[in-house]
Amino acid sequence: MIKSCLLRRVAVLSLLSFPLFAQAQLRIEISGVGANQIPIAIAKFADEDGAPHSPSNIIRSDLERSGAFRLIDAPEVIADNAPIQAANWKSKGADAIVVGRINKLANGRFELRYRLVDTLRGTELSSFVMTVQPQFLRFGAHKIANDIFYKLTGVPGAFATRIAYIVKAGTENRLEIADSDGESPIAVTRSSEPLISPSWSPDGTKLAYVSFERKKPIIFIQELANSKRIVLADFKGSNSAPAWAPDGKSLAMALSRDGQTQIYLIEADGSNVRRLTNSSGIDTEPRFAPDGQTIYFTSDRNGGPQIFRMNLDGSDVKRVTFNGSYNISPRVSPDGKMLAYISRREGKFQLYILDLTNSQELRLSETGHDESPSFAPNGKYIMYATSTAGRGALAVVSTDGRVRYNLSSKVGNIREPTWGPFTN
Amino acid sequence: MRSSKFFAVLLASVMVLSACSSVQLDKKAPVEDRTGSNAATTSSNDSAKTGAANDGSADSRAGDKNAQNNQNAQNNQNAQNTDPLNDATGMLAKRSVYFDFDSYVVKDEFKPVIEAHSQYLIKNTDRKIVIQGNTDERGGSEYNLALGQKRAEAVRRALNFLGVADSQIEAVSFGKEKPKATGSNEAAWAENRRADIVY
Numbered sequence: 199m200i201k202s203c204l205l206r207r208v209a210v211l212s213l214l215s216f217p218l219f220a221q222a223q224l225r226i227e228i229s230g231v232g233a234n235q236i237p238i239a240i241a242k243f244a245d246e247d248g249a250p251h252s253p254s255n256i257i258r259s260d261l262e263r264s265g266a267f268r269l270i271d272a273p274e275v276i277a278d279n280a281p282i283q284a285a286n287w288k289s290k291g292a293d294a295i296v297v298g299r300i301n302k303l304a305n306g307r308f309e310l311r312y313r314l315v316d317t318l319r320g321t322e323l324s325s326f327v328m329t330v331q332p333q334f335l336r337f338g339a340h341k342i343a344n345d346i347f348y349k350l351t352g353v354p355g356a357f358a359t360r361i362a363y364i365v366k367a368g369t370e371n372r373l374e375i376a377d378s379d380g381e382s383p384i385a386v387t388r389s390s391e392p393l394i395s396p397s398w399s400p401d402g403t404k405l406a407y408v409s410f411e412r413k414k415p416i417i418f419i420q421e422l423a424n425s426k427r428i429v430l431a432d433f434k435g436s437n438s439a440p441a442w443a444p445d446g447k448s449l450a451m452a453l454s455r456d457g458q459t460q461i462y463l464i465e466a467d468g469s470n471v472r473r474l475t476n477s478s479g480i481d482t483e484p485r486f487a488p489d490g491q492t493i494y495f496t497s498d499r500n501g502g503p504q505i506f507r508m509n510l511d512g513s514d515v516k517r518v519t520f521n522g523s524y525n526i527s528p529r530v531s532p533d534g535k536m537l538a539y540i541s542r543r544e545g546k547f548q549l550y551i552l553d554l555t556n557s558q559e560l561r562l563s564e565t566g567h568d569e570s571p572s573f574a575p576n577g578k579y580i581m582y583a584t585s586t587a588g589r590g591a592l593a594v595v596s597t598d599g600r601v602r603y604n605l606s607s608k609v610g611n612i613r614e615p616t617w618g619p620f621t622n
Numbered sequence: 623m624r625s626s627k628f629f630a631v632l633l634a635s636v637m638v639l640s641a642c643s644s645v646q647l648d649k650k651a652p653v654e655d656r657t658g659s660n661a662a663t664t665s666s667n668d669s670a671k672t673g674a675a676n677d678g679s680a681d682s683r684a685g686d687k688n689a690q691n692n693q694n695a696q697n698n699q700n701a702q703n704t705d706p707l708n709d710a711t712g713m714l715a716k717r718s719v720y721f722d723f724d725s726y727v728v729k730d731e732f733k734p735v736i737e738a739h740s741q742y743l744i745k746n747t748d749r750k751i752v753i754q755g756n757t758d759e760r761g762g763s764e765y766n767l768a769l770g771q772k773r774a775e776a777v778r779r780a781l782n783f784l785g786v787a788d789s790q791i792e793a794v795s796f797g798k799e800k801p802k803a804t805g806s807n808e809a810a811w812a813e814n815r816r817a818d819i820v821y
Contacts, residue, residue, distance in 0.1 A: 392799035459768035
């Protein structure tokens with residue numbers, strides 16, 4: 199127990215100790231761990247001391263944060279091709295050990311070699327070699343963590359993914375993307391006016407978002423590789439809540455061009471706008487189900503806001519939430535079976551999850567100003583915006599509520615997180 | 623009463639119009655009648671008439687380019703000197719409509735403000751406004767954006783009902799994103815449950 203606490207501190211410290219990435223503002227605070235953790239040892243990679251990042255530290259911190267692993271102390275360097283004393287590691291309590299090497303190549307790239315060994319049988323469970331540009335070294339380490347997570351839990355890891363969120367620092371609003379652990383942040387756009395509702399294209403190459411830079415909410419789509427952006431929707435009134443269809447060809451959104459806020463579809467190039475809802479109240483926050491056949495949305499057609507579901511042509515509208523008088527921000531899990539949303543109960547805005555197959559509801563957050571839930575692409579975690587000491591921070595909770603951690607910033611408010619898709 | 627100044631401006635523009643058509647003067651008459659302090663009791667019937675009067679004057683201006691130019695010059699001068707919008711103490715200086723908690727209905731106390739702006743916009747068809755709806759900080763950003771829109775819409779519809787053309791109004795929302803008052807207390811929340819009229 200003491201050992202694992204120490205390790206946790208080591209992991210947190212390691213994240214803070216890269217001078218090159220001093221601007222990395224998100225700090226991880228783990229406040230809970232899961233049951234039935236897999237004990238694993240991750241040795242220091244050979245030759246990682248001269249590298250800009252320590253792959254073994256990144257992998258350790260990924261796996262520990264997931265709540266599915268318990269780290270066994272392995273301070274020594276073990277290269278990927280070194281013989282493994284499996285029985286020795288088994289006696290230390292590790293069910294598996296990770297070893298590896300990092301090589302700086304003549305062309306400036308890095309080669310990452312890794313091997314995962316089952317200490318119970320002494321057999322290799324996985325191994326691979328990859329070559330990455332220096333700026334993708336962290337991402338490479340996350341990919342190794344993905345592989346370990348998948349080989350040992352059977353669930354795809356979501357460490358090698360990116361998140362997008364809005365930071366407000368002073369008078370500046372920034373849309374940023376970062377690794378799933380909040381490191382290596384990059385500003386996508388900056389504005390003195392508010393930015394909200396970032397939404398990843400299904401292929402992870404673009405972000406749709408709402409900017410108030412022209413003194414009203416307008417939806418933009420921006421390519422991440424070259425910062426090229428288009429106006430998706432600038433109709434009379436407010437344009438907001440963009441949500442990509444799973445095929446990436448169209449988006450659902452909320453417009454007020456015909457009066458009250460209603461839901462519309464639009465092609466990703468800004469053409470062919472058609473209205474989907476026709477209610478006398480508010481219809482907003484559309485989200486496609488993963489099969490692309492239905493849209494979940496927030497509507498106050500019955501009084502307070504509740505979550506509804508409809509077909510793509512606007513037909514067959516069905517109410518989905520029934521507990522509480524205020525349920526907003528529906529997000530469907532990647533398998534389509536769960537719905538995450540924010541519910542106001544007794545004055546607190548908290549994250550809930552609803553099992554759509556049996557209508558079982560579970561409260562997942564313990565704070566009271568929670569917003570903007572977003573599923574990890576593997577469906578096992580939900581990131582959301584919370585408030586600690588009056589400042590916006592990002593929190594992550596496992597869908598069973600057992601594991602939770604925060605990504606907090608020392609400067610600025612962080613809001614509107616959205617977890618990006620799996621990428622290659 | 624500052625509205626007497628407004629009256630004077632109107633009278634001046636009516637006199638310009640009278641140079642080209644006495645009919646115009648007759649048609650305009652109901653408009654100037656309603657600039658008095660009893661504006662709050664204006665009925666929608668009057669508004670409809672106002673719209674007709676405006677249409678008439680537009681036709682007449684189209685028919686006589688010189689008169690139109692003269693009037694524009696006069697209007698510009700008025701805008702610089704005595705545009706009632708610039709009167710810091712008049713009803714038109716009031717640009718905010720406040721709403722009760724969880725309410726999207728324009729309260730009676732703001733009807734004089736809406737009526738003053740409707741009259742100004744009906745007389746100044748070249749002027750456009752944006753109505754910016756706002757909410758307090760509680761709840762989700764997108765739902766609040768829609769609630770702010772609901773407030774902006776309530777003001778837009780009220781102006782529309784009084785005869786202001788759709789083309790002169792855009793209702794938008796800032797939701798909870800641009801709070802005028804910061805703080806998590808009832809005073810700040812009340813200040814932020816608001817729609818602003820912006821020229």
